[in-house]
Amino acid sequence: MIMLWINMAVALAVAVAMALMLSRLFAGPTLYDRVLATNSFGTKTILLLLVYGVLTGESAVTDIALLYALINFVATIAILKFFRYRSLEIALAQMSLRRAIGGGDDE
Amino acid sequence: MIDMIVTDPTLLIEYTLMAMLLAVGVAIVRLRDLFAVVMLLGVYSLLSAAWFVSLDALDVGFTEAAVGAGISTLLLLAAMLLTARSAEPVSAIRHWSAFAVALAGGAALFYAIGDMPAFGDPDAPANAYVGLQYLERTQADIGVPNVVTAVLASYRGFDTLGEVVVIFAAGLGVMLLLGMGGRKPRKDGEGEE
């Protein structure tokens, strides 16, 4: 019983850390702050689920945490891939240029 | 409420998740930087997936994490990059009329809350008949331990086929709108998921 409450305390502490990450996500002045906060938030969600799985003795929850770990990583890398260029304006300009070259036949 | 928490301490985690969901929802409405809005929708999906897990809906949490937090975030991000970076501020009259609409709808729904079954009530009409039958029969009929999978793929297999048709139609629609093949491929081509 006491281990259950200790695990609860750990889960709540992780939830507090999640809330702190959330406030960085709200405030984050640059785009990269937000990406960092989202990635870190995902890691903490995984931790919360792992603790929850041990807390309830439900080992299937751990599977979902595993899936989160993979999705979180892939999503972060994919987001960064969109912003690979030095700035978004260049990326957009390149895209519209490509559209102007390739999209000439749709008018 | 206190005795509910003592019988089921995991409710505490649910309450923290609810608080965070509310904060994220309000932030999505307030922010005008579309990148932040899209990231916050991903976080919202992740949080609701965690809530699904704590409400015993493991499969739903699984799908919501993969589809809601993964694919929709990427789709929205691609669309945002192809269109605009930030939203323009809304006029005061529009803000207040929308607020009035939300308030009226919310008031009507809150009025209806009294008729809802209590949270976690095993005798609620929604939990009494068909769901119980599925739980009792799955072992003999299908022999798959996961009841949700059994209902989705076997009892309700044709509905799932219909769902696949809907996804196919959506992919076709996206292709027709954005024009695959004849033009250069674009980032939004992931739309056929």
Add this chain to the structure above:
Amino acid sequence: MVELIAERFAYGVIIILMMTGLYAVVASANLVKRMVGLGLFQTSVFLLYITISKVLGGAPPILEYPFPATPDETVYSNPLPHVLILTAIVVGVATLAVGLALVVRIREAYGTIEDGAINEADYALDTERAGR
């Protein structure tokens, strides 16, 4: 009264979330943000269904395997809403993809995705046609 509120607390939170989504749909002039509001509303409806299906002290609807010979007395949560929502999530992403494809086309045709500017462009086009 207090008990009634306490037992239905989760529904109240979900209704507030839902109305946040509705506000985002009605108030946003930006079409991408409107789609985000739609997603918010959608996820809240999923939460409502799953909240109804929860049985207090219940287990996830995954039976013991290998199946026990005696009928097990475990209380499970209701699996039926889970199935419905599983379908709804996937269909929701499909509609989101179509909506976003429409938004991208609108941006290509009008050069903007703010609905006020789109209306003005339509109006200008109509008056031009009428004048010709």
Add this chain to the structure above:
Amino acid sequence: MTPDALLSLALNAVSVALLAAGVVFVLAGAIGVLRLPDFYTRLHAAGVTDTLGAELIVIGLMFQTGWSLATAKLALAGFLIFLTSPTATHAVANAAHRAGLKPLLSRHQPAHPRLRAELEAAKKSEAENTIEAIETADKAGKPVRTGKGRAS
């Protein structure tokens, strides 16, 4: 007290110690991400949370589950976090660096606005020359290398 009960007590004690250490690291990292002044410093705080804090909590949980499938799953999750989190952090840092995000150069930022203003005024005169020199070098076409030189 039987040996079994003693063993489980010892395992639980180790688990609690590891969990407590992990929670301290996670909370410290979260506060760091919230409070530190610029992106590159926040990266350090996030790194602490994602590796040390997460791993300590996962190992602490493994002590509670004993020898079972759940332990193997926890180990796999810990391994994945250990593998992916530093990679993701590196990717974010690399993207920010290549995008030309400048690290904060002043050594210390006082929290109080008046002190900060004084420090800014004092530093401005001496720092102006070097920053301008670097920015002209930036515009000359070698942004990545000068950025790296300044960060280290």
